[in-house]
Amino acid sequence: MSSERMADAALALTVAVLLEIGALSLPGARPLDHLVIVAGSLALVAWRIAPLVALTVATACMLVYSSRLDPGPSAAFPVLVAVFAATRSGHRLPAAAASAVFLGVWLAGDLAGAAGGPAQPLAERTILLLGWFLAAGVAGTVSRHRRAYLRQVEERAAEAERTREEAALRRAGEERLRIARELHDSLTHSISIIKVQAGVAVHLARKRGEEVPEALLAIQEASGEAMRELRATLEVLRDSAGDPPGSGLDRLDELVRRARAAGLPVGVTVDGRPEPLPAEVDQAAYRIVQEALTNVARHAGPASASVRIGHTGGHLVVQVDDDGRSGPRAASEPGVGLRGMRERVTALGGRLRAGPRPEGGFTVRAELPLTESPAAAPSLEESL
Secondary structure, eight states: OOHHHHHHHHHHHHHHHHHHHHHHTSTTOOHHHHHHHHHHHHGGGGTTTOHHHHHHHHHHHHHHHHHHSOOOGGGGHHHHHHHHHHHHTTOHHHHHHHHHHHHHHHHHHHHHHTTTSOHHHHHHHHHHHHHHHHHHHHHHHHHHHHHHHHHHHHHHHHHHHHHHHHHHHHHHHHHHHHHHHHIIIIIHHHHHHHHHHHHHHHHHHHHTTOOOOHHHHHHHHHHHHHHHHHHHHHHHHOOSOOOOOOOOGGGHHHHHHHHHHTTOOEEEEEESOOOOOOHHHHHHHHHHHHHHHHHHHHHSOSOOEEEEEEEETTEEEEEEEEOSSOOTTOOOOOOHHHHHHHHHHHHTTOEEEEEEOTTSSEEEEEEEESSOOSSOOOOOOOOO
16 A cells, blocks of 8 residues: 555544544434444545545535534534545535535534524634635645646656757767768778778789788788778767768869879869859768769779769759779669768758669769758669
8 A cells, every 4th residue: 555545544544533532422423423424534535536526425424414413613624624635636616515515504503503592602613614614725726736836847857858868869969970971071081092002002012023011011901990990980970960061072173183193093074154052062062072982992993983063953963973893783782971972962952873884884973952952852872
């Protein structure tokens, strides 16, 4: 049994004992009187879970008790507790009705029993009883408002805690994605170039019959291990979030020079009339070209690449083609790089297409709107 149930049972038992003590001192008390006292008092056990039931039973029993004997104001004790409980639960009209009925019947009986006697004691008892019922109603109302206030405070505290946790998680997710994208778009590219150049140097040294320097072999092995560890780190960090400002197409020439220095022939074509680009579009275009050239250097084998930048129809078109080993039936398994491209393009409301070319090689084509679009279009990854 819970502590509240035990307290309610103790209250009901205490009221029953007090009323029984008073009833035993009254002449003419019958077993029915003791029965209604016990029933009216024990009804208070349910004052929390069934306040209307407790109010009805206590009022009816105490009315029977008061009409048969003259117990005085003590007969109102169970009714007062029930009125408090009903008011506390929001049943103010039933509580007021029960109070009025009990007071009216009790006063009528008291007037009939005191006919011809002094009026002052009757008036004092009536005022005392009326004050008790008013106090019970006020106490119930105050308790109800206090409970509602405490509940609101708890709800607000819980909501504030949830809001703080959600904001913290969102900021953490945004920061993880920012770090993941910057690591992949910048560090991965640089490490790939180091690995490719080290591999070419090792190949040339062995082709000439020269001994490969240990430092060069260490560089080749370390760059490969760094790429594996970086990819594992990016998988942990990746999450949905925003993207910070970074490099733009103004650094395209530098990017192409690095690719050519690594042994990848790259041609660049700009179609249409160049227009001022939004910062996010400019950065996304640069990162797409960077990722596409990195993939060509890593996966296409001996190949050349062509980059086309087009300004047409309110869109910036970025397309990177290569003539490497990918064929029209080659499987395209999107990795971290392609997922990053797709996230960037989709966030800007554009479209991404990536897949093998019919004549051999691979194509990446992104269409980025030059105006802000609140609704992101679905990304596409299909063969051209």
